[in-house]
Amino acid sequence: MSDPDHSSETRARQLAGTLGLNNLKPEHLQQLLKAEKVSAARRALMDTASLTPADEPAHVYRLP
Amino acid sequence: MSDLAYLGIADAAALIRSRKLSPVEYAGALIERVGRHDAKLNAFLRFTPEIALADAQRAETEIMAGHWRGPLHGVPYGLKDIVDYAGLPTTAHSAILKDNIAAADAFVTQKIRAAGGVFMGKLSTHEFATGGPCFDLPWPPARNPWNRDHFCGGSSSGSGAATAAGFVPMAIGSDTGGSIRNPATMCGITGMKATYGLVSRRGVFPLAWSLDHVGPLTRTVQDNAIVLNIIAGHDGSDPGSVARPAADYTGQIGRDIKGLRVGAIRHFYAGDIVADPEMGAAIDQAVEKLADLGASVREVSTTPLSQFSVCNSIILAAEAYAIHQQWLRERPQDYGAITRERFLLGAMISAAEYINATRLRAKMTAQFHRLFDDVDVVVTASSLDPACRIDDPQANEYTYARQSRAPFNITGSPAMAIPAGFSSKGLPLGLQIVAAPYHEALLYRVGAAYEAATGWTHRHPQLP
Numbered sequence: 001m002s003d004p005d006h007s008s009e010t011r012a013r014q015l016a017g018t019l020g021l022n023n024l025k026p027e028h029l030q031q032l033l034k035a036e037k038v039s040a041a042r043r044a045l046m047d048t049a050s051l052t053p054a055d056e057p058a059h060v061y062r063l064p
Numbered sequence: 065m066s067d068l069a070y071l072g073i074a075d076a077a078a079l080i081r082s083r084k085l086s087p088v089e090y091a092g093a094l095i096e097r098v099g100r101h102d103a104k105l106n107a108f109l110r111f112t113p114e115i116a117l118a119d120a121q122r123a124e125t126e127i128m129a130g131h132w133r134g135p136l137h138g139v140p141y142g143l144k145d146i147v148d149y150a151g152l153p154t155t156a157h158s159a160i161l162k163d164n165i166a167a168a169d170a171f172v173t174q175k176i177r178a179a180g181g182v183f184m185g186k187l188s189t190h191e192f193a194t195g196g197p198c199f200d201l202p203w204p205p206a207r208n209p210w211n212r213d214h215f216c217g218g219s220s221s222g223s224g225a226a227t228a229a230g231f232v233p234m235a236i237g238s239d240t241g242g243s244i245r246n247p248a249t250m251c252g253i254t255g256m257k258a259t260y261g262l263v264s265r266r267g268v269f270p271l272a273w274s275l276d277h278v279g280p281l282t283r284t285v286q287d288n289a290i291v292l293n294i295i296a297g298h299d300g301s302d303p304g305s306v307a308r309p310a311a312d313y314t315g316q317i318g319r320d321i322k323g324l325r326v327g328a329i330r331h332f333y334a335g336d337i338v339a340d341p342e343m344g345a346a347i348d349q350a351v352e353k354l355a356d357l358g359a360s361v362r363e364v365s366t367t368p369l370s371q372f373s374v375c376n377s378i379i380l381a382a383e384a385y386a387i388h389q390q391w392l393r394e395r396p397q398d399y400g401a402i403t404r405e406r407f408l409l410g411a412m413i414s415a416a417e418y419i420n421a422t423r424l425r426a427k428m429t430a431q432f433h434r435l436f437d438d439v440d441v442v443v444t445a446s447s448l449d450p451a452c453r454i455d456d457p458q459a460n461e462y463t464y465a466r467q468s469r470a471p472f473n474i475t476g477s478p479a480m481a482i483p484a485g486f487s488s489k490g491l492p493l494g495l496q497i498v499a500a501p502y503h504e505a506l507l508y509r510v511g512a513a514y515e516a517a518t519g520w521t522h523r524h525p526q527l528p
Contacts, residue, residue, distance in 0.1 A: 019411050020393050028396050031405045039381070039412035045374040048420050050427070057422035058429065059274055 008033065068093040069230030070524050073287040076233065077135035080127060087127070087138030091120035091182050094140050098184070098231045104212055104528045106204045107226035109145045109157060110186040116140060119182040126180070135290050137180030142235045144220050145186040146193055147278070148267035149173050156269050158191045159202050159398045160391055170267025171302065172236055172278055172295045179294045184232050187222030193238055193271045194219060194384065195402035196460045207454060208250060209525040210491055214451040215460060217250030219243040223281045224251035229527055234291050235281045240271045241376050242446070242469025244279050245481035249446040249494030252483045252520065254288045254511065255281045257469075259501045260476030261306035263292075264299035272383035273304070274422075275376065275473045284521050285482060285511040289313040292504060308502065316509035322358030324510065326351070327439035329364060332468035336369035339448040339466075346485040346493040347445050350514065354443065357513055364435055364442060367428045372471035375428065378413055378421040379474075385410025429475045436500040441510050444468050446481040446496040450489070469496065478504045482511045483520040 012029035015036070016022065024032060068090055071079075079085035095113045102108050123138035143149060146156045148166035150173075155161045169177065177183070188206040191198060197205035197215055208216035209229040216225045220237025224247025227235050237244040239257040248255025256279045263278045270276055280291035293314065298307040328351045333339040339347070355361045385392075388407045396404055435442060448466040452459035472479035477498050484495035495514070499507045515521055 020389075021396070021408075021411065023393065024396050027401075028404060028408075031401070032408050032411070035405060035408040036412050039378075039409050042374045042377055043413075043417055045370055046378070046417075046420060046424060047371055048424070051420065051423050055423045055427060057419055058425040059422060 069097050070283070071233065072284050073135060073139055073233050073282065073290050076139055077137070080138045081132050083127065087120040087123040087182060088117065090138065091116045091140055094184065094231060101229060101527045102231065104207070105209060105225050105229055106188055106206045107222040107229060107231055108142070108185045109155065109188045109203050109222060110152065112152070112183060112185040116182050116184045123180050123182065133180040134294070136176060136294055138182060139234070140182040140184045140232045141176055142184050142187045142223065142226050142232045143173060144189050144223050144235070144237045146189055146238060146269040147173060147236055149183065149186065152186065154269060156192045157189045157201055157203060158400075158403070160395065162202055166267070168267065171264035171299050173267065175295045175297070187220075187226055187235055189221060190219035191400045191403040192269070192388070193240060193243055194406050195400065196464055197221070197454050198400035198402050201400045205454065208451050208491070209527060210252065211489070212528050213453055213455070214491060215250060215454045217247030217447070217451065220247050220281065224248060224253060224255070227251065227253050227281050227283060228525060230524065233282060233287060236295070237279060237281050238268055238271070239277045239279060239473065240275045240380060241473055242467050244277070244281060245446050245469045245479065245496060246467065248281055248481040250451040250492060252486075252492030252494075252523070253281055253283050254285050254480065254482050254521070255279065256288050256292060256480045256504070256507075257472065257478065258292060258296065258504050259478045261304045262296050262308070262502070262504070264297070264302040264305050266299055266302045270387060272380040274383060275380055277473070285508050285515050286314060286317050288480070289317060289505070289508040311505065313505050313508055316505045317512045319509050320358060321354065321510055321513045324359045324441070325439040326354050326359045326361045326510075327364035327435055327442040328361060329366060329442050329444040329468075331365055332369045333445035333448055337448055337466055339445055340450060342487045343445065343448055343450060343493050347443070347495055350484045350495045351443055353514060353517055354510070357517055364439060366432050366435060369468055369471065371424065372428060372474050373465070375421045375424050376470035376474055378417060379425065381406070381410035382413045382418040385413070425474050432471070432475045432477070433500065440499070441506060442498045444496050444498070446494045450487040450491040450493060472498055477501060478507055480507045480511055482515060485520060486523070
């Protein structure tokens, strides 16, 4: 039997390492996993299907 | 003077100019009030009575010599502690910046000091102007003067609490997803997020550059316009600052609103999300009041609130992460738990997702601005709930997201929160009025007409 808490922390450590967040403590790693879930839920709400290639960002580079 | 605590800027200016009110006496009364009550409200993070008295003495000397600088001369104010005041720490209410001494004044600080304002101190904020009330920071969170067991809104929490408590008649806040208008609503005062770029952000610690606005919190609409007159203006050192001709934002106050076309965005608070019944009823009654005053009111609709909210949260998280990435790598333990969780969200957003959010922003902004082909202003909710208890993290997390302010950070539109009554528990309720870019004077006209017809701003909290 695998320990779900252990595997969750291992995955969180790998994720944090990928992001360069190597000083996160165990409670911070849980926050990182929560942030991952919350951000995925928010991204899913974005209506990107309505965008066409001609739709430019709100702030595009302009010469001064 | 019987009640200097609730003297407005317009009245104070008239009394000071005519030498019927001494700036030193005025500052002294407010200093005494802060000393008596702020230990229970925590509005001030750094109280500076010695600077206030020096500023007041200087103002008094100048005015007695016939040099009245204008309506803020001798008038006390406070700054959210992300706004620089040269020589003092700008902490952003965070251990990360507790020793960060400002080398120069922010643009808004320069403007208010040049106008003769009397500096009372730095005001509490949510850490780095985000998150919610935290109890794991070097300073306690500000509390609501109407009931100290309740949240006072944020992130300009001390700015709202201090103004409502009669500690200052004006405070400066910032607004990235509603952080001026939330405390204004929760504390029963007036908060203006002017058009993006109208007030310089120079010297104000950023949360998300493309959404950040700086603006005033006051107890009345007229006072708010007086402060905006002073702090608006082009600043070549802020890349977002706009060059516009000087305007008098008090200019339309006192005019009626007969025939003005008002669009009510009801789906924000009665469809996309359903507001607390008392808040929803207060906004509906406010809309009826505008009709009673002669406005031509009709319901209008725009993009669903959830699209604005998600767009704001993705842009905010991505830009904030760019600012905080290094500190999150090196000293994550120095953030409060709520703030750290908020900023870690930004680590999960890809470049394409951020860019797509800004593409949606452009589309939604264009669609929203088209409303003003047919209406002069729109009204909607600010918060969807009255203030919850400050010690209930679940309630704070739940109500924090239930708001319709973020759409106007996305669109950059001028948006003002004003009082709209009180709940059965005696907590303030609020309304939001929004106009097309650079139509702040019109917003103040509508707000002042509603304020005069309702009298909500005459009520003040009994302080603990």
